[in-house]
Amino acid sequence: MEPDHDLERLFRDVRAADERSVPAFSKVIAPRAAAPRTMRLRVAALAAAAMVFAGLVWWWRVAPNEPALVIAFTPGEMRVPTDYLLDMATFTRAGEIPRIGAAEWFPVPLPDAGSDNRRSP
C-alpha cells in the first residue's frame, strides 16, 4: 500500500492554517437574533405580497362595468323544413321486406331517376 505521508502532511498544514480562523465556541453557541439577510428576505416577501394585493385592488376597480350575461328562453318562431319531412315520409326502402302491421312502411312507387318530387316553392 502506498504511504500517504505527503497528503497527511498537506492536510495537517491546511488544518493548522484553518484553526486560526475558527470562531470561538462561545460565539457560535450564543443565542442569535434573526440573521440580517433573513430580515431582508421577510421585507422583500412582504413588499411582494403588498404589490400583488395592490394590483388586485387596481384590477378590481378599473374592470369595465359590462352587463351581466343572462341566458333565457324567449318566445319566437320555429321553422320546420317541410320538404325534408315530406321526402322522409316517401323515401323508398329498396329491398326491404315489409312486416305485417308495420306502420312506418309506405308502399309508394319508385320515383324516376333524376326527377324531383319536391314541391316548388
Place this chain on the structure above:
Amino acid sequence: MPATPAAAAAPTDADLREALAGVHPQAFAWAVRCCRYDPAEAEDVLHDTYMKVLDGRARFEGRSSFTTWLLGIVRRTAQEHRRRRWLRVIRLEQWWRGREDIGPVAALEPADDRLGALRLALAQLSQRQQEVLHLVFYQNLTIQEAADVLAMPVGTARTHYERGKQRLRQLLAHAEER
C-alpha cells in the same frame, strides 16, 4: 482528546458543552466543508447542531465515537440548511445581497501556494471523494468512521477514498509542473 459524554447516564448540560467545545475546531472545519466553504453558513449550521445536542433533539447513544456522531449531525443539519436555502429562492437572495456569488474555493484565502493548490485540487474532485478525503486526512478518522458519518457502506467509502486519493495526486502533480 475531547471529553466524551457518557452514553448510559444522561449527560448534563455542562458535560455536553465541554464535549462540544472539545471538538469545536473539527466540527467547524467539517461544517465549512459541508457548506461548500461558506464560513457564515457554517457558523449557522454549527449553531443549530449544538442547539440540537443541548436540547436533546439529537442524543448520543454511544454507538460510535462522539466526534463521528457529531460530524454526522453536522452533515444532516447542513443538508437541512441547503434545502431551506433552496426554498428561499437562492437567486433572489444573491440579487438582494447585491454581489456576485463567488466560487467556494475562491472565497478562501490560501495561506501559501501549496495549500492553495491542495484546495483547488480538492475542489475538482467529486463531492463524495472530497468528503471522504476530508474526513480521513483532515479529521483523522478511519475509513469505517468516515463511512458512518456519510451514512454509506464502508466499501463505497473505500472506493471513494482510493479514487479520490489517486486523482488528488494527479492534480497536485499537474499543479506542480505548471
